[in-house]
Amino acid sequence: MSTSSTITTRKTRSTCVISNSMDISNIVDDFHGNLHSPIQFTHIYNQYYQSQTQRSTIINILCNILTTENVDRKIFLFILDCIITNYDYLSDIQFKQDVLPFIKQTFLIKDDDNNNDIILSIIRLFIVLVEYRSNILTLTLIEWLSCLLNFLATHLTSTTYVIYGDLIIDLLSKINKQFTPLSKEIVEILSRTSTSLIISANFLNQLKLWIQNTDDIRLAIFIIHLWESLAILLSRLIIRGHAKGNEILAVIEDAFIVSNYSIRSAAFTAWSSFMLHIHNFDDIDAHQLNNRLLKLFLTPFLSDSTSKSKSASISKCHAWITLISLYPKNINDIILPFLSFAFGNHISSKINSTTTAWWSECRQIGAQFIYDFLMKNIHCEYILTIAGDQILNYLFDSIVDQLLDYKLNSIKIDDNSLWLISWNAYLNHLINIFKTNNLIHENQRVAINTCLLTRIEQLWIDSRIETRFLLKLFETFEQIGFPLAIETVLCDSSIRTKTLSAAQVHPSSSNHKSRKIFIFAFKNELEIEKFRRCECLFY
Template sequence: MPTSSIVATRKTRATSVLSHVTDGSNMFDELHSNLQSPTQFISIYNQYYQSVTARSIIVTILCNILTIENVDRKIQLFIIDCLISNRDNLSEIQFKQDLLPFIKQIFTTKDDDDDDNKDLLLSTIRLFVVLVEHRSTILSLTLAEWLSYLLNFLATNLSSTTYLVYGELIDDLISKIVKQFPPLSKDVIEILGRSSSLSFIISTNFLHQLKSWIQNSDDTRLAFFTIHLWESLACLLCRLIIRGHVKGNEILAVIEDAFIVQNYSIRSAAFTSWSSFMSYIHRLDDIDSQLLNSRLLKLFLTPFLSDSTSKSKSASIAKCRAWITLISMYPKNINDVILPFLSFAFGN
């Protein structure tokens, strides 16, 4: 066929597609008939996507396809990437009815040797990062549900090797969750507890594992990752800590040894994280002044009074900055805050 005829045929095809963009069933049928043919599926998508008015319909169809079993993995991966790009067209209902069941399936499927599954998992986490940062309103009503999937995945899949694969994304995601959503309420914590996901994430075994990673001077990258993860989890679950819950105390115990570990880089990271943790709690609207000036002050002071960082400039600077954060919170507390800081900075 002459080149001009091929071009004409393609133009005719594109014109025909664009002339029927309002017909959602037409798009639905064409895409659904190619769920095992990634190349053809993507080609059809690209033709329809040329029309701006068709995009919301396309997103609806893509979300629906994710609820179907036995769809080619490459197509699922393509759909997730499309939803990341078209996040503004996603609705709360679509997330709840179509995306949540798919996300649950991805987070509960464990196959470390399947590269397609690993790529799909990473893309799903990226989608979550984008939605939490830019479309948090469509996630609010299902917070307990999707968070349970995430925490369960984290507690059952995170290891000293898998963190290299998705640890950075997980850390970014939980950090953004902390920024976009308030600390988990008692009601949400109870819901998570019933789903067992919270039990996993605050289980003694998992917390002991985090603690051992922080103490691992042979793998500082793992220690730094764990400290950042601890900070996000401690902020997210700070209600347990503030209430003096036994699990809150276990969460605090994870970071304790980081302030006295022999590796000063780890100490420095721990004080930086502690500074952020103190600031986060201090900004909470529902913390009364009596609690802030009694039990919480005692809690905040704990790492400052037991550590000596004079042998390391970087650790001393990090500790000094954390002290300054504490002073900004208690500027009038001479005996408990100001004098101990002066002693640290200038000696007795």
């Protein structure tokens, strides 16, 4: 809050007389002699503030005045604004002895609309101090944090959140960034129901009711953001399975199933931040992460509560990506269920369908994940040895999506295209896997080969897929040296026919029962196109 907005100044000659001496006692007397005259008080401040050597002294005097009774409220506003502007001059002792008592006293005042501007200034002061002077707040952390949380529990209403709700969310996010994870001792104090109103049953139940109120979506979404900050701040209660931790979790449960999808979308976004923050705690052991916390993190994903809404489904996909980043090797619980959701298989009865009545944005997120998985996940080849055929199916789904988009928008083939890079990366990983003895079970090898041949066959007979794209896919086999057995069947001046077999995919393989497909490579693309129109794929 700027000085000009706090104090109304007039272009008249000031009648106050400022002492010529820069003695501290004279400065104090000048300020205290004008505690009921905001304009003159401001004038005195501006005069003394010109001396840089006195600024620390001035801030100290202003802090002392906060504890003085019968001061014009506009002067209090001005002092808060001065401290915000000159936070570098504030010490931890001044905050403890002068500023914090004033804040406590102000937060005790209820149902006074005239107090809102001071409350806003206090919140702004906290924001500045937490971000830039967090060191001076450490000494009194539990004291001011309890005060702030109790203020929220007693003052937050369906109307007051409009006034200072955004500032509160900003403040709490900065507190979480600077001070979490809170020590076990501090969390223990904050969990005492006798003194901590923020975890009282009445307040938590009120939060649940606000989230369920679809008549005020803005309020519900604000409460979700508030829950996110409080859940992160008090996450030790949740991790320990504390009764109050379970009550905090209960607040967000309904947000995933309420009738309004904007609320559901916001809930998944908040859940994503919540998971990421907890996972970064240094003192959580691996067993806890892989068992109880994993079950907790998975809870909102288990039911299909977003499919009818694009925005909610997209938020769910992004939250799932966050969960995968925390558990990059978890195939069955996280990765495969995510791909099924992203590509819409949960609403499709066609297992190998290349298109579904599903949100294209979610499928794009799935395609981007496959690219990142194949290019960046250090556990990629391990996962492919277990679920390589399923990953391949989703890869082909993403390829079809992108090729149809290329055709629709007349996009030229680019070697840096997402689908082509993903395709090349997958085949390169297979080469590494197939060339390593005993790295992959024979059943999975056969499943991958069968999927590879089946899906290429589907592309061949799919009239929507342009031949130029098929050629690009087929070229990859030769370019990267993919170990397919190649047998020349016919060769003349106009046509070259090859049988590509997935048998003998590595030197030690003794399997000769794999299916075969005929891929015809003509002299030019036009001849191939004519052939595709009048012939089926032979095998």
